[in-house]
Amino acid sequence: MRLNPASEFLSLSLSIPLSPLSLSLYTSPPPSLSSPVSLSGSAIKRIPLLLNRRAAPFFSPSFTVIKFVDIHDTHGNLQRQQAVYFSAEMSYRGVGFGGADSPPSIQRETMTEIEGVPIISSVTQSWDQIRNFKARPDDVLIATYPKAGTTWMVEIVDCIMNDGDTERCKRSPTHDRAPFMELNPPKPFPSGLQQLASMASPRLVKTHLPVQLVPQSFWENDCKVIYVARNAKDNLVSYYHFQHMNQGLPETGSWEHYISSFLSGQVPWGSWFDHVIGWWESKAEHRVLYLFYEDLKEDPAREIERVARFLGKGLDQAVIDRITDHTSFSQMKENPMANYSTLPAFIFNQAVSPFMRKGTVGDWKQHFTVSQSERFDEEYRRRLAGTSLRFRTEL
Template sequence: MENPAMDPELLQKLAQHMEHHPPKMEEFQGVLLPESTCQIWDQIHNFQAREDDILIATYPKAGTTWMQEIVDLIMLDGDVERSMRAPCFIKVPFLELNPKPMPMQSGVEAADALESPRLLKTHFPVDLVPPSFWEKNVKIIYVARNAKDCLVSYYFFQKMNKGLPDPGTWDEYFSAFLAGKVPWGSWFDHVTGWWKAKDKHQILFAFYEDLIENPKSEIRKIAKFLGKDLTEEILDIVHHHTTFDIMKDNPMANFSALPSFVFDQSVSNFMRKGKVGDWKNHFLVAQNIVFDEEYKKKMEGIGINFRTEL
């Protein structure tokens, strides 16, 4: 059966619709979320997790797609061909996604249709995660990335992602990010909330910077958390196929399957740099001082040590 999403006439109509109906955000329990997500809140909140689900939770642009590919390959024992079965946004449902008017299922509908074991993802702060995940004691992998690189990456992502509002100028976005007035809320609240929850539930708290610096030992740690004992050969396969350059050229991972009126990769690649320390190319000296002051206020005494360079 022909995929309706690829029908040229339908694509043109959708592009026109998105042009005339820019995305709106809504504040929900103190967190800015897409209005479309808020419209199906009951469906999301009542989502039924299964005991063998694996949930990947992140603040946006903290390595979500990277972790999806790592976990998928671990669970498939390094079977690269099977990992290429579908684009990442199809094989790993995004719980809070409500893609209307796109002819796609919501994240909840897509997840409900999957056979177990399911791999799912969310950008929710810990307080907004559907209660059934805690009731079923689901394994959750949280990936945290230093705030400065997250800010830069998120700015470019919002420029190319037509499903989110235009981020405005760099200066405007810098201030909005520090104030937590960006989609999915405050980076500070997000990471500290998940950090405090990690010892009460089955949560593996992983750092983006560790994945960059020691990918194989981190992949081994993730596999152990998931109850998988990988051979050295499989470990090498998982590592190779989740390197930045390989993923950037992988049409199942680089979001090139999405039309340009959804992700306009002529503005910025979805997979842009994947580095630690790129913030130095964007932060002004004065901005760095302001950021460090705010960071100290909000993160002092929390006990999380982020690295902003390697």
């Protein structure tokens, strides 16, 4: 069986003996290699290609992962592992494939600590491997506090590293192009470390770790790091909505409770204050380009050019303009390779809140009461009093 690299989806229709159940399988990320690939399987009845992503019922809550398959080139070389999901179209009740009565689900994580930093428990399970991660000299590390513009920066950097070839940047989802280093999901999903180990150089590496927890190999290899910081109020609002829709993160509690948790640093990946200040101070010792979300919103072309210069890429204005358009919020919101719509709803429930929600500066005004804002500002002034770090909360 050969897959066309130009196709967005592979649909496999299977016949299941002794039951009136039919399964449709889809691969994600979609095959997008430079040459045809071979895929082996069993009980395959037919292989229609679905060129329109929206034609597939991919947002069904009945999706779950069943296995990973190896994708080889025509010479037998392993190219990648492909995640395979299934959707069960039930013709009777009671079949145990996560049907309408029992959709697949994952458990929300509990919180623990690593060196005093609150973090989800799955990270601690692979902490020795994360701490001893072997960075390569040409790795580019994209570091942020959660929901500070991570996906936006990954898309920008991927475009720059591919010389503005925006079509190539649609080859696979964000989480495949820039693996999340400390991600350690339940099987059969691969961990960030497993993804990175199989990647060719140069690699984009994503992390939310505070600077003191970053593996030493990044500093020993003098790797380039791009850090994006976002003003605390908007960051809190975005993180609150994200924790609601991300079915693997701990419950948020009420809005009022979440404000208290955020101010005290009792949220996954710890204190926003410690995070942004620690990375700000790291610029004195390491090759860190420190960017602000608000500056990117104000003049994206200017900031994209800064990133390109930092990466040693000389891009002409036409390329900068093309990247600016491709990485605009409106474009990324509709881009299935950037908006995380390739993840099933039992992981990212975008009916609760879209992954690409608003992408604005100042949305906090729609959430904070006057008293909540005053309380927040008091703690903010106290925590940032001894630093030169300054943020804008509106444009």
